[in-house]
Amino acid sequence: MKKNILIALLFLLVFSPFPALALQPGAQKSPENPRVLVIPGTGDSQNLLRKLAQLFGRNRPGFTVEIPESIGSGGGIRSVLTGKNEIARVARPLTEKESGQTLSFRVFAHSPIVFAVSSEIAGVESLTLAQLVEIYSGKIQYWDSLGGSGKIYVMNREDGDSSRTVLDQLVPGFKEIIVPPGSVIYSTPEAVQTLLSSPNTIGYLPMPALIDTGLKVLKVQDVAPSAANIREKKYRLVVPFALVWKEPLSPLAQHFLDFLSSPGARKLMLENGVIPVNESN
Structure with a gap:
């Protein structure tokens, strides 16, 4: 009886369909x-x-x-x-x-790469490329001059970030901003949380990250980042x-x-x- 059990166990070890159960010297990682x-x-x-x-x-x-x-x-x-x-x-x-x-x-x-702000910022629906450069260079520091109210806080991304690279290429003057005001954020999920927790802050990030967040997406040059405008190349920050x-x-x-x-x-x-x-x- 014991001999039969031993033979059965040896059979399972050698012919098991699960390599991890076969105790063979030098067996490769599963x-x-x-x-x-x-x-x-x-x-x-x-x-x-x-x-x-x-x-x-x-x-x-x-x-x-x-x-x-x-x-x-x-x-x-x-x-x-x-x-x-x-x-x-x-x-x-x-x-x-x-x-x-x-x-x-x-x-x-x-x-689309979009500029987003808290939904509490009223009176600001669209920004020109020139206004964006002035915000990110620190020349415009208050929402009051743009139709809103309060101090502007700027959220930027690190050099080499995909969204920032697009802005450097397509927004005249953006690449020349050496030391932008505000904070540099190193991931898109963190950027979303920063905008949600920091009133009066503006930031840029890909559109899907903003879905269902309640954050407000701004037009650029009065052009919304819609599918139609992207297809027709009216909205080019992509x-x-x-x-x-x-x-x-x-x-x-x-x-x-x-x-x-x-x-x-x-x-x-x-x-x-x-x-x-x-x-x-």
Whole structure:
């Protein structure tokens, strides 16, 4: 009897379908859960991708796409290059050095960069490009001169941030502001919290981060950051939302990429203020 039990145990150890149970010397580490896809990276598309991941999972029980807290576009790319994650989210084009790392890159949506303020700021609905530069250079310090009231507090992003890069390129004079007043914020989720907790503050960030926050989005040059105005290139302050990876992709990662082109995903993107790539051409 004992001999039969011993033979059965040896059989399970050698032929078990679960490699982790096979106690073999020098056995390799078991692969990550093929039913879970983790996509690290930028905070700009964080909220949007979390909603897309939820929609993806509703029709695929047992499969999960996780969107962790921001580590920036660069951090996401490094996680792919080091093999820690197979896919990452970014909000900028690849650098020349990154392009030489055999990375695949796909823009799945375009998001407007918007200027936002507390809903308590009344009388200010639109700002010109010149007024924005004067605010961020410290020349305009009070909302009173713009139709509101109270002192203006400025929230800026760090040099190299995707939103700031767009403003440096497209807003004349913005790049020349050497030392802007106010605070520098280093992630989009933190930028949202700063605007929510700091009355009279103005900041800029991608539109999806503002959905359901109650913050007030300002027009620029009297042009709203609507889908129609983006398509017609009337509103030009736009940042790409993209994913990067190294081939080959796992089946789950490929399914998620394909899902981003589905009607349901495109509808959700539009509801969150961004333009799917196949909707913007």
